[in-house]
Amino acid sequence: MAAAGSAGVHGAARPLMRLVTMTGAPILRQLHLEERLLRRTGDNWCVINHGTAPPTIVMGVSGRVSELVEIEPVLRDQVPVVRRFSGGGTVIIDQGTVFVTFICNKTAVAGLQPFPRDIMSWTSQLYSKVFNGFGEFHLRENDYAFNHRKFGGNAQSITKNRWVHHTSFLWDYDVKNMDYLKIPKRAPEYRLARNHTDFLCRMKEYMPSRSVFTDGIITALREHFSVESTDLETGPSDDEEFVPSTKLLSQKDLEEIVSSKESFRAQKVQA
Template identity: 75%
Template sequence: MAFGSVVERNVQRPLMRLISMGGAPILQQLHLEERLLRRTSDNWCIVNDGTAPPTIVMGVSGKVSELVEVEPVLRDNVPVVRRFSGGGTVIVDQGTVFVTFICNKTAVTGLQPFPRDIMSWTGQLYDYAFSHRKFGGNAQSITKDRWVHHTSFLWDYDVKNMNYLKNPKRAPEYRLARNHTDFLCRMNEYMPSRSVFTEGLIAALSEHFTIQQTGPETALSHDNDFEPSTKLLSPQDLQDIISSKESSTVQRVPGWPQS
């Protein structure tokens, strides 16, 4: 897996604050990202190595009934989060490595703040696929002056967890209507360790930015009254989706509170 180096070394680089976390819950990570996007003016990179428990994460406009197998999710108590950014639906766990960039529009010289352009730039830092199989899923949120690009990398994954997701009705042409297991691959089949990946990423990023390690507690000190739009869907939210699809007399899933 190649890491890019595409800027001249004598150019003064902007500052990027790097937050490294291990196993932070994905809901906490997304709340942090949204706060840093909307309430700070710094450039940030967040690396989170794994998360627990296994959690489904949806884009802001995704329809649960079209993307999630709701009844098994309720039965097995799988959390479902609707994040603040666009993009598709993933299930993440301890085998997922997360990388997020939160940048000012002027942070990368010549970069236009559009998804395709951001993808092109991050593609110089790391890959998203090996051959015809994908191991990285990404999404963006773009505001007036800033943007966020976050990626979940499948270092490993549990095949049975993919059964909680439906094949999306709208998918990129290159997916070729393949199911999740035929479409995806594991990074650990191609790289020796997670640290090789993260260290290579930071080295490539340092060609663009001056990197400054920052603790999560420092980042969290910004604006404690911020109310994120990323939400954990409640069991009742999911049960209502089943009810709206079937009938008002649908039987409740055992173990969840009655309305």
């Protein structure tokens, strides 16, 4: 493993990136950690989490629940719904999802402008190296795809001096879980009105193992960073001053949305 401060391709010292790997961490814990790393540290981080339980719906900070989630079956089956601190779309995640997050200072990657398209371009170039030889990888609009089928959804948040780019990769997925999500009104053009199963694919059909994927990420990162594994115990500790904005929506929140929809329908009928 490269040592901190080792020379890069052009002789300049590579910035340090701290690597955190987890297995089965609850998504709410992961997102709280990422927001803390973004806002309370000055380091560069890569967070990798293999799977989460139970199956959970995660929405972007400005997503409308009524437009994106089938609320009645979600309430019936008690599926958790989380609103994260970053933008992006809505996903349902489970043990078959692999999460990869980059949290970086604006100066961490030479020449990278801290704007959504620029960050997306850089991460897609990095992942093109990871997937080289395993499939026809493309950045399609804001998604990662093999050919025309999506396997990675992305979200970003940019602060004054730092940015975060996180991806939920579908190593595998349960088809029935997709029924909890509506097809969004603002779907990407390349979706072509396809349903979830026609639009999505599984990474396990293209790569031999999750460890091959993880090793590929670390190898690609070492072209830009000195990568150092970091135990969570040495990371930023919980403190009462930090209040994460990522929230678990309560059953009451969801029930109120259902009630307001039913009330609106009733008013339309009376009109």
